[in-house]
Amino acid sequence: MSVVCGSICPVRGAPTILHLDMDAFYASVEQASKPSLRGKPVVVGGLGPRGVVATASYEARVFGVHSAMATAQARRLCPNAAYLTPRFALYQRVSHVVMGLLGELSPLVEPLSLDEAFVDLEAGGVPPTGAAARAVAERLRRDIEVATGLTASVGLAGSKMFAKIASEEAKPDGLKIIEPGTELEVLGPMSVRTIPGVGPATAETLRRAGITTVAETAEAGEDELVRLLGKAHGAGLHALATGHDDRPVVAERDAKSVSVEDTFAEDLTDRTRVQMEIARLADRCVTRLRGAGRSGRTVVIKVRRYDFSTLTRSETLRGPTDDPAVVREAAARLLEGVDTTAGVRLLGVGVSGLADYTQEDLFAQAAAGAAEAAAAARAAGDAEGAPHEPETPQEPQRAPEGPPQWLPGLDVRHDEHGPGWVQGSGVGRVTVRFEEPWSAPGRVRTFRVDDPALHPAEPLPLVRPADDQPPGPPAPSGSPEAVSSGAGGGSGEGSSSP
Structure with missing residues (x-):
């Protein structure tokens, strides 16, 4: 639905395009699954000399740690953070739950990554009003927290670009609406890097021309931007800088x-x-x-x-x-x-x-057929008593298996102490903190790296399964007790650094 306006005519007259962005997703999942790390700085990424930060919790960001930073630099800025190995299988499971909730809102869901997606609310039958969109977004954020224990930021607008800008403004754990007709007022003072597709190289080219904000980009005009950046990039940038974004929400993003x-x-x-x-x-x-x-x-x-x-x-x-x-x-x-x-x-x-x-x-089929024929011939020879050479299995050569590699953050289970996670290892020892997502911060114990009672394990769900709830009266709906394993709150005991 279009509206009549001055310099911008958005595709929609109501903020019914939703952008969801989970807050510090990987780090928040780690905090939700490890009670002792809640409220403490957590960095997830590669831990070797060339490792790179995938995500930093908000507590770590205070020290200047951010994604794509070298882990070695992050350690210098925030030495007391917990540095953990990513657990992508768990992140994918949590993402599946979140995307399922989005799918209940609309058939048009466009995932951008494990923790980010656009949703066309009108395609799901949501009335084209700001009040209706806000109610849906607020309910979605509650449902995500109940289902996963995590928080999400949501932006609502009449186009994809402004919905994403709104979710960035809402972070962390917030909801922001950019009402159609107010786009240029909101967008103008922002850095040109806010516009999708403007990376460091484009921003530097514009800076040399004296263009640093979105308003200055729009004022430069399409001809000047085309001269600086080329026809396709310049024209597209001018359209977005003046608030024109008619990109639809696409449900299928076919991988190439x-x-x-x-x-x-x-x-x-x-x-x-x-x-x-x-x-x-x-x-x-x-x-x-x-x-x-x-x-x-x-x-x-x-x-x-x-x-x-x-x-x-x-x-x-x-x-x-x-x-x-x-x-x-x-x-x-x-x-x-x-x-x-x-x-x-x-x-x-x-x-x-x-x-x-x-x-x-x-060729693979031919080889398989030849193998089957040879096996049949051998079987026939056995049946007739024909002599044949004894078969020697050709096993691939493998390096002898040593003890498991106990990387910080990975899940383990001990025969006596139960589930936990690796807090650190070295000099033939591994330190484990025994706790579950729904437990209090757990105790720390140290074992030999080859302790036969210690085993790698699968991650536990972030929210306690319904059939594993302790006895007791149910918590009232909406009460703090009704939301399991929230990502905030709680203090750990001792140092959280592996």
Whole structure:
């Protein structure tokens, strides 16, 4: 619905596009699952020398820690924070719950990441009024906290850009509405970096031209922006700077590729190790590919060398596949043409040209058929008493397995003490804090790293399952006791640093 106005005519006359952004998502999940960390600085990300911060809790942000910062720098700024390894499987489970709640509001939900999405409320039958949209958003925030123990920030506006700006203004744990007709008043004083698509390079180009705010960007005019940035980027930036954003909420965002990559704490120079890592990444890539119900026909490897030079190699198969052996072999062939002797700091494997079906590799089928024929021949020989050579199983060579790698933040279970998480390890010892998301802050105990009673475990749900509730009268609806394992409140005992 359009409205008549001065310099901007939004697509809608009511703030019925919702943008949801979970607050410090990874860190908040860790705080919700670890009572001793609530209210304390938490940093989630890579913990090695080249690690990067994925998310920092608001308590850590006070010290200047932020995402994409080197973990080593974060440790200097906030040495007493808890530095934890990401648990993506748990984050995905929590995200699934949140996205399910969004799906109940509208058929048009556009996920941007695990913790962020747009929702078209009008498509879900919400009346096109600010009051109706606000009521839905407030109920959504309550439902998310009850279901996950986490908080979310929500923005409402007549377009996607302004809904996202509103959610940023609402952080943390808030709700903000930008009413149609007030967009330019809100947007004008903001930094040009607020506009989607304006990164550091574009911002620097504009700064050199004396343009730093959105209002200055709009005043520069489309011709000047095209001169500075090129036709497509300049025209698009001018439209957004003047508040024109007619992008619809798109329910399906079709992935064009699936890939995984790892950065190594030390450069890899051993060729055998590089080959093993490529094979491992190929298997991880196929696991993710199958999880999405897809297949692909182009295998890509990525190699970043010691000097940060990066190269890619690709091979297109005869048809789509999700066979790990096929992807592994293709990645190995691609690696043969890459010189890694000087050292490799990053490796990646990806599959593109995605499809919803598989066309099995003909050579793989032939090999399988030959194996079946050989097995049948051996069986026939056994039945007839024919002599044959005893079969020697060809097991792949593996390095001897040592004790588990106890990374900070990961879940464990002890035969005597129950569930807990790794607070730190070193010098042959591992320190574990025993607590559950719905318990009080737990006690800390130290074990040998090879203690047979200590085992890796799956993460517990953030909210206590209904069939595991302790006896007692139910809490009244809306009372603090009715919301399990909230992310705020509570104080831990002792140091929370692993």
